[in-house]
Amino acid sequence: MTSLITSDLDRTLIYSAAALQLTIPDALAPRLLCVEVYERKPLSYMTEAAAALLTELADHAVFVPTTTRTREQYGRIRLPGPAPRYAICANGGHLLVDGESDRDWQRAVGARLADECASLAEVRAHLLAAADPAWLLKERVAEDLFAYLVVERSLLPDGWTAELSAWAETKGWTVSLQGRKIYAVPKPLTKSAAVRELVRRTGAERVLAAGDSLLDADLLLAADHAWRPGHGELADTGWAPRHVTALAERGVEAGEEILRRFTATVTRAVGDAEPAAVRAGFRAEARAETPTAGATAGTTGAAAPAAGGTARPTVPAPGAAETPAAL
Secondary structure, eight states, rough: OEEEEEOBBBTTTEEGGGGOOSSSOGGGGGOOEEEEEEEEEEEEEOOOOOHHHHHHHTSSSSEEESSSOOOOEEEEEEEESOOOOOEEEEEGGGGETTEEEEEHHHHHHHHHHHHHHHHHHHHHHHHHHHHHHHTEEEEEEETTEEEEEEEEGGGGGGTTHHHHHHHHTTTTTEEEEETTTEEEEEEEHHHHHHHHHHHHTTTEEEEEEHHHHSSGOOOHTTTEEEEEEESSSHHHOOOTTTTTEEOOOOOOHHHHHHHHHHHHHHSSSSSGSOHHHHTTHHHHHHHTTEEEEEOOTTTOOOOOOOOOOOOOEEEEEOOOOOSSOOO
């Protein structure tokens, strides 16, 4: 069985020093491997055990780093093991093949954004008008696809993000608060759409996924099985659909545990694989149970499934033409 493994990076597989959440005595702390340097300083880490698991994973599955980072930001990361052939950047806006952005995919994404949501210019103008200079540190546009604010989290007013999310909903956009960053992203710009295209191209029969934030929810819903760490937006809302395993581990230990689960799943004996119904294809309607930024702890934000369960389209045979499928 061909498995495609798609995982968020920041706070899922790799961690800044501030996000490590080490709770054990220093003498017992795991050895860390630096996987990103920024301005000549180490920035992101994973445990050495996680690095070994990721290297092993490449022998058994198609591993696809999947991130909201821009291509430039992703380019700073040096993951252990062979360089992945595919990567997804800008929350699905760029599909990298051997390090180059796929032009056909770019055109397909651009067409859908133009048809289905408000313009970046309109949303950016609202962000700047609504933000208070007292807590706004930076405002950035990523790949001319979406915008984000860097804020002083301690000064951010209660309810501001929820109000922004409600406004964005009317414009076909979504909002996600991650650390000190508030992202505003078009709803059609999803990680799961890019993964669906890779399933079509590779003929993968099973998709595994991991992520921690609201922007990862559609990715996890679209997988045959997925994991989320014990920290992050999804954990804070108690979000855990049936096929998503909510891990207890937090911080860098969660990244190691996710890779352990990935490896155990893809190296499992064929006789122990999922039932045929699970292998049948890639999950449709990935956004059906996506939580909102205003969700409260203990709720899933899930919609009731349609009668008969979620429909699953057939995975196309390997070798199909590589024209982008519908997003």
